[in-house]
Amino acid sequence: MKVKRIRIWLGLLVLAPVLLTMTLVSPAQAAPEEVVFGAVIPLSGPAAPWGIAMQNVWGMLTDQINQAGGMTVGGKKYVWKLVAYDSAMDPSKTVSAVNRLISRDKAKFIMILDGGLVQAAQPITEKNKVIVVAMATPGKDYINPKNHYTFMYGMDAMTASFLYPWVEKNTDVKTVALLHPDMWTGKATAELTRYGISLTKLKIVFDEFADQAATDFYPVLTRALATKPDFLAVANWDPAVGALLIKQARELGFKGPMHLVTPDIPTLKEVAGWANCENIFLDPYIDQPNPTMKAFQDEYIKRYGEDQWPGPVGYSMYDYPGWYTQAIQETQSFDTTKIVGYLETMKMKSIWGEPAWMGGKQYFGIARVPLYPIYIGQVKGGEVKQVIDGLLPGDL
Amino acid sequence: MALDVFIQTILNGLTIGAIYALLALGLTLLFGIMDILFFAHGALYMFGAYSAYYLVVSFGVNYVVAAAVTLAGIGLLGAVIEKVLIRPVRGEVMAVFFIAISLNWFLENSGFALFGIKPKRIPPIFHGKVEFLGATLTWERIVVVLISLAAVAALHLFLTRTRWGLGMRAFSEDPETAELQGISNDFVCTLGFFIGSGLAALAGLLVASLFIVTPTMGEHAVLTGILIIALGGLGSIPGALIAALILGFIESFGASVLGADYTWGPMFMFCVIFLIIRPTGIMGIERS
Numbered sequence: 192m193k194v195k196r197i198r199i200w201l202g203l204l205v206l207a208p209v210l211l212t213m214t215l216v217s218p219a220q221a222a223p224e225e226v227v228f229g230a231v232i233p234l235s236g237p238a239a240p241w242g243i244a245m246q247n248v249w250g251m252l253t254d255q256i257n258q259a260g261g262m263t264v265g266g267k268k269y270v271w272k273l274v275a276y277d278s279a280m281d282p283s284k285t286v287s288a289v290n291r292l293i294s295r296d297k298a299k300f301i302m303i304l305d306g307g308l309v310q311a312a313q314p315i316t317e318k319n320k321v322i323v324v325a326m327a328t329p330g331k332d333y334i335n336p337k338n339h340y341t342f343m344y345g346m347d348a349m350t351a352s353f354l355y356p357w358v359e360k361n362t363d364v365k366t367v368a369l370l371h372p373d374m375w376t377g378k379a380t381a382e383l384t385r386y387g388i389s390l391t392k393l394k395i396v397f398d399e400f401a402d403q404a405a406t407d408f409y410p411v412l413t414r415a416l417a418t419k420p421d422f423l424a425v426a427n428w429d430p431a432v433g434a435l436l437i438k439q440a441r442e443l444g445f446k447g448p449m450h451l452v453t454p455d456i457p458t459l460k461e462v463a464g465w466a467n468c469e470n471i472f473l474d475p476y477i478d479q480p481n482p483t484m485k486a487f488q489d490e491y492i493k494r495y496g497e498d499q500w501p502g503p504v505g506y507s508m509y510d511y512p513g514w515y516t517q518a519i520q521e522t523q524s525f526d527t528t529k530i531v532g533y534l535e536t537m538k539m540k541s542i543w544g545e546p547a548w549m550g551g552k553q554y555f556g557i558a559r560v561p562l563y564p565i566y567i568g569q570v571k572g573g574e575v576k577q578v579i580d581g582l583l584p585g586d587l
Numbered sequence: 588m589a590l591d592v593f594i595q596t597i598l599n600g601l602t603i604g605a606i607y608a609l610l611a612l613g614l615t616l617l618f619g620i621m622d623i624l625f626f627a628h629g630a631l632y633m634f635g636a637y638s639a640y641y642l643v644v645s646f647g648v649n650y651v652v653a654a655a656v657t658l659a660g661i662g663l664l665g666a667v668i669e670k671v672l673i674r675p676v677r678g679e680v681m682a683v684f685f686i687a688i689s690l691n692w693f694l695e696n697s698g699f700a701l702f703g704i705k706p707k708r709i710p711p712i713f714h715g716k717v718e719f720l721g722a723t724l725t726w727e728r729i730v731v732v733l734i735s736l737a738a739v740a741a742l743h744l745f746l747t748r749t750r751w752g753l754g755m756r757a758f759s760e761d762p763e764t765a766e767l768q769g770i771s772n773d774f775v776c777t778l779g780f781f782i783g784s785g786l787a788a789l790a791g792l793l794v795a796s797l798f799i800v801t802p803t804m805g806e807h808a809v810l811t812g813i814l815i816i817a818l819g820g821l822g823s824i825p826g827a828l829i830a831a832l833i834l835g836f837i838e839s840f841g842a843s844v845l846g847a848d849y850t851w852g853p854m855f856m857f858c859v860i861f862l863i864i865r866p867t868g869i870m871g872i873e874r875s
Contacts, residue, residue, distance in 0.1 A: 235696065237803040240704035373848065401847035404807055406798050407606070409599040410842030410850070417592045417843075431706030431799045442716065442725050443595070455705075462708045462799055498703025 223261055223268035226525065228253065228512075229292035229301035231285050231308070232326070234277040237404060241304055241429075244501035245326060245508060246275050249302070251494055252512040262516055264523050271512070274298065282311035293319050299527050300515060302326055302344070306375035309333045309341065316340060320527045324511055328427055330379030334555045340531055342549075343560040345507040346584070348380040348427050348452050349551075350474050350565050351387035357567075357579060358422065358472075359391040364448065368397035368420035370411065370436070372428050377403075380427040380452070386554070396420050403432060408439050416445050426452040426474070430502055434462035441467040448472060448569070455502025456575075468570045475503055475543070476568030478577045483509075483542050509542040510561065539563075544581060588844065591721025596843040597836075598719075602728045604835025605735035606794060610808045611815035611827045612742060613786035619822025620759045620779045622680075623673070626687040628787050628812060629805025630694030635661045635788025636795040636804065637698070640707050650712050657792050658785045665784020666777045674776065691805070698802025709796040731793045736828075738789060742782075743824050755779060759822070818858050820871020829869050833857070 230249060232242035253271035256262075261270040274296050276288035285308040292298040299321055303309045306327035313333060316323045322340050325333060328347045358364050369384055371377035377400055388395060396418040401411045415423065423445060425436045433451045437459070440449065447470065451459075454473040459465070480488070484506055492500050501508075518530045518537060534549055541547035541563035551560035567579040588596075610632065617625045635657050642653035672690065676682035713726035746752035757765040758775040766772050790808070791800075798804075815834060819826030834854050841849040862868065 237801070237806065239699060239803070240706075240801075243699065243704055370847070399847045401842075402850060405850065406794070406804075406807060407599075407603055409602070410596070410839045411847040413592060413595045413599060413839075414843045414847065417589065429706075431801070435708075435799050442723065444723055458705060461710075462706060464711075496703065498705050501704070 223270045225272040226262070226269045227272050227274050227292070227296045227298040227300075228515075229289075229296060229298035230273060230275040230303075231278045231288040231292070231301060231312070232275060232304045233280045234275065236279050238280050238304070240501070241326075242275075242277070244499070244505065245302065245304065246273070247491065247495050247499060248501075248505060248508040249273050249512060251491060252509065256512060256516055262519050264519060264525065269519075271516075278304065278308055280305060280308070282308055285311050286315065289315050289321075293321055299525060300324070306330045306333055306379050308375075310375075313338050313341060322515070322527050322530065326508075328376045328379035328383065329551065329555065329560050330375065330382060331555060332375075332379075334551065334557065334559050336556045338559075339557075340527060341559060342511075342534070343551075344511060345561055346563070346565070347507075348383045349560065349584070350452070350567065351380075351384045351424075351426065351450075352390065353387070353565055353579065353582060353584060354450065354472060354474065354567055355384075355387040355391050355393060358448070359393055361578075362422075362448065364393065364421040366394050366396045366418075366420045367422045367424060368415045368418055369395060369399070369424045370397070370415055371400045371426075372403040372432070373400040374403055376427055384424055384426060393422075403429065408436055409443065412436070412440050412443055412445075416440065416443055421447050422449070423447060424450045426450050430455040430458050430504070431462050434459045437463040437471060438467050446470075450474065453502070453504040453507075455504070458502065465570075465573065469573070471570045472578070473568045473570070473575060475507070475566050476575060476577070477503075477543075477566040478568060478575060480506075481542075481544070487542065506542050510539070510547070510563075514539055514561075546583075550584070589721075592843065594720045595722035596839050598722055598724050599843070600836035600839035601832070602724070602732055602835070603838055604832035605732040606790070606797075607811055607815055607835055608739055608828045608831035609731075609735040609786070609790040609793065611812040611819070611831055612738060612790070612824070613783035614809070614812040615816045615819070615822060615824055615827040616742065616746075616786065617779060617783045618816055619824070620755050621677075621776055622759075623683055624687065624813065625783065626684075626809055627668070627690040627694060628783070629807075629809030630691045630698070631661055631665060631784045631787040631805075632791040632808050633698055633800075633802060633805040634664070634694065635791030636800040637702050637707075637791075638788070639792035639795050640709050640800055643709050644707070650709075654789075654792055657788050661788035661791075662781040662785035665780040665787075668784075669777050669780035673780070674773065677776065691809070695802055695805060702802060706799040706801045707795075708799050709792075711796055727797055731797060734789075734793060738786065739824060739828050742786070745782075746824070751778060814854070814858055816868075818861060818868055820868030823868070823870040826868055826870030833869075 232245050233239050234242050250273055253273050257270040278285040289312040302324040304326040309325040310333050324342055324344050326344050329343045371381045397415045425433050450472045452474050459468050518533050522529045522533045535558050539547040544564040547563035549558040550562035552558045562584045564581040568575040569578045614628050617623045638657040639653050642648040672686050711727050713730050716723050716725040754770040755775050762772050815827050815830045819830035837854050838850045841853040
């Protein structure tokens with residue numbers, strides 16, 4: 192009897208700390224639940240540099256959000272988990288990856304690179320009310336009232352709507368040659384550029400598409416420059432290809448201004464040669480990166496290496512992990528219909544400055560394009576001058 | 588078409604054709620001698636470009652020295668590939684085919700890890716340009732055209748006038764009889780890969796100052812090379828040169844006259860029609 196009592200007391204002594212710990216550990220301190228953010232991006236093939244950069248940016252930013260505490264919804268902790276699949280820029284692979292993200296990984300948010308691939312996925316994502324972040328140039332084919340859950344990542348070539356009125360007012364340019372990459376981004380850029388020029392009296396003398404994978408652009412540029420344009424728009428080519436176009440246009444004798452979207456100055460200097468960049472409009476360009484941009488770039492380079500930094504386009508990928516986290520926190524919900532409704536009116540901060548908001552209702556019929564201050568530079572005398580400095584876009 | 592645009596279009600075609608000839612040369616050699624369609628040729632072309640880039644830009648090596656080191660280095664790499672990967676399956680067409688494709692994918696993806704995602708370019712070695720009747724041609728392009736033509740001529744002379752070259756041709760005709768005559772099949776194949784890979788590297792280091800250097804630059808190059816060797820006649824070096832020039836002019840005139848979209852389409856259509864009429868290509872011969 193005495194031995195039995197001793198055993199009971201000993202057992203209680205062993206169990207007591209365990210029971211105490213269990214009662215003190217609240218549900219919120221249990222491992223947070225993961226919320227999948229899917230990515231269907233090229234991780235192989237010629238477009239892999241873009242996909243790898245996106246994966247890196249998102250990976251880093253979601254880690255930062257998670258380390259800062261993640262999200263709390265309904266008293267429960269959640270963290271982001273990035274799940275990426277290789278689209279190889281192929282529509283059928285994209286659709287398979289999207290299906291896998293939705294059915295197996297339970298993703299409610301997916302980023303997809305390229306407007307054509309976004310369109311391939313939209314029948315599935317819209318049906319499943321999955322929010323898509325289109326990493327592409329805004330295009331009416333995929334940004335329209337029928338696609339309620341598709342958002343753009345940023346303004347991209349919509350800035351053309353503001354550049355051309357500036358060019359008309361501040362330069363002697365009268366005629367413009369447009370050379371677009373032969374892909375969905377190019378098609379969307381072409382629409383936006385033509386729209387921007389339609390707001391002016393400038394005349395388009397050349398307007399064609401060329402193969403992005405071409406090695407030598409002399410034949411195409413010979414044709415474009417035969418129309419004797421004052422201005423050559425090579426917007427939205429891959430930054431290195433854009434730089435090559437600039438170099439070759441200068442070799443063929445073109446001396447006028449050019450427009451390049453998503454420029455990377457080290458790439459321009461290396462591929463085009465800085466002397467050839469005189470008179471080029473760099474869009475976006477900010478001559479004094481703000482502390483957020485500096486911190487982001489430094490952290491990215493520290494984590495992945497200088498050679499992996501994608502240039503200023505990296506800044507444009509910065510905002511939306513934070514925006515979606517904010518929307519979830521504010522709505523206290525993962526219901527994507529609620530989140531979409533909130534995003535339409537959400538007051539946002541952008542790495543490019545404030546204010547930022549979802550716009551595009553006038554042009555696209557639905558507010559799905561983040562609008563924020565615009566910064567465009569022009570190379571003059573070997574230096575980049577800020578010609579458009581924090582211009583608020585107004586709605587489009 | 589204005590005269591200056593016409594002249595520019597001809598010069599563009601000549602340059603593109605010469606570059607295509609250089610791209611196809613190594614592939615032509617390997618196919619002509621060993622019946623191997625070496626898909627990894629594009630990856631070696633890419634490695635040649637990066638090798639020249641890092642030697643010249645990062646280490647400040649003189650361009651000519653960098654070229655020599657690159658040619659020897661990539662040539663040796665090709666020789667090692669032959670000895671380790673190809674020789675054990677020599678004669679097994681599908682095995683060689685899949686090894687070459689797999690090797691190409693492996694090397695291309697290794698390129699991203701080794702060299703990063705940022706495209707590169709070697710600064711121009713030759714500056715300035717020449718103007719002719721309103722058309723322009725940079726000295727860089729002139730040098731590339733001259734070296735391409737010289738490489739084609741040198742390879743042709745090697746195969747027709749040197750002992751080793753004749754040995755390689757004997758091997759391609761009949762490996763067993765060549766072996767009986769004292770021509771080592773292993774040596775011929777290794778030499779073939781050394782030279783073929785060296786030619787891929789030569790193409791890469793020359794275009795590294797003209798265009799951009801990326802880990803995927805080889806894809807386009809190898810497809811163009813295959814088109815050229817098919818059109819030129821499988822294994823024919825003069826045929827490859829003629830085919831390259833024809834395709835260069837089609838690309839140039841297609842883009843300049845018809846539109847930027849009319850490059851690959853007319854090239855492929857021409858190849859298809861020509862090969863239907865003459866399946867052996869421009870200078871190919873019937874093979875048993």
